[in-house]
Amino acid sequence: GIAVSIEFLGPLSVAVITGKSWRERVGIGIAAVGVVLLAGISLANPSGNGAFLYGLIAILIGGSMWGMYIITGRRVAAGGNSLDNLCIAVTIGWLVQSLFLGVPAVAHVVHPKADATWALEPGGSLKLLALLFVISLMASFIPYVVEQITLRRTTSGAFSVMQSINPAMAVAVGLAFGEIPSVGEIVGVALVICAVIVTFSGDAAPADVQ
Template sequence: MPNTYFMAVFCMLLSMVSYQLSASMAKQLIEQLDPITVTILRLGFAAIIVGIIFKSWRILSQLSQLKWRDLLCYSFALGLMNTLFYVSLGKLPQGIAVGLEFIGPLGLAFLSIKHKNDLFWVLLACMGIALMVPWTMLNQLEFSFFGASCALGAGLCWALYIYFGQRVVQQNIGMHALTIAISLSVLFLLPIGIGHHPQALIQIQFWPQALLIAILATAIPYSLDLLALKQLSSMSYGTLSSLSPVLAALSGFIFLNEYLTLLQWLSLFLIMMASIGITLKEHRQQKMAE
């Protein structure tokens, strides 16, 4: 039904707004702790919250029947994506970090192209992402190539997160998949965090802020993502995600005083047009199929 598709788009938009708001808060917390510690605290609190909300203890009896290969890949992609993104966030402005990260799902959108007309919207989003990065001012901005590499790595993990997320939702275990994935991500990262900076994990004065970040960055957006992935194709999801740099730049401007150039505002417009175009086109195709 058309309403079902637009509800999926709405879930995705709400997910991105929540995530970018949390990213601004996380960037402030990273200045006091470190990216790995912030990631572990965020995912740890999120696992508890999601587990309680969805009563995920009821899935324990079915664990032996699950397809663990997809779940493990989904969990690993989720944990590594967040870690690399937070590292890049400590080195780059929020809008640029998210813009570079988006190359991952954009590449997935390219691979999912079925009609030549779809290429126009993806190229438009590509142009917007390219204009987002201030190429002529890299030296003045002390551009971090290490941070850029981490953002690109996070983008690759984002593409894997989308791919394996679609496989995980086919297991029909609902939101319990999210609880399992977040919990496993924490288990992957915890030994690294303990070896890297053990004291930071027990500084309880930072826990309330980490808890709020967990709600905004994980519990809300990942739940909405799984709902959206049931209705959206890889291409639609990947191209719609191009709104992430827009929201990241606006969040960085409002909460972190990170300013954009006129050319970067133009890039935001191009990205928004690509997202709107692909959404309406997918809706028309679904309506014709009905």
């Protein structure tokens, strides 16, 4: 929940840079309070060895990529052949990732680590490949296709409002795995969600959509 909330700085920063209304300024102010609250709580309760600072850097990079995705995704969706272009983009991303992750990924499938006991059983590699396929289908293919369809019918701002539920969902997933947020963290997440709604709720529908 904390990570996803801080990541929203990316889409909100895009709104501040490109927007001209009072909503963007008010929204980024609310979000800043929420993020500072979340970061302050995490810094006050570090996990050790500066792990949070490394995580924060990764989160901020992810947030900037999220903002870029919303802008470029809207252009791809409005440009025609959006699903074809999406397939090309995902393939390029896979190739770039494989330069760094391909060898260890294949090695893990062929020789699973000892902590994955079920993968060490007979046929474990096939089970692992099946699991990877399901994850790729549910985490990449279906969401990206749905997002492309949605981005063709709405503005990037309205799309961001729809995604403002993500921090709350991240908190809910954390709860399912025993990650109990503090009152301050809940307030911080709520502030970020409010900031997104305030910033983008006034966007008009795109003119090219019938």
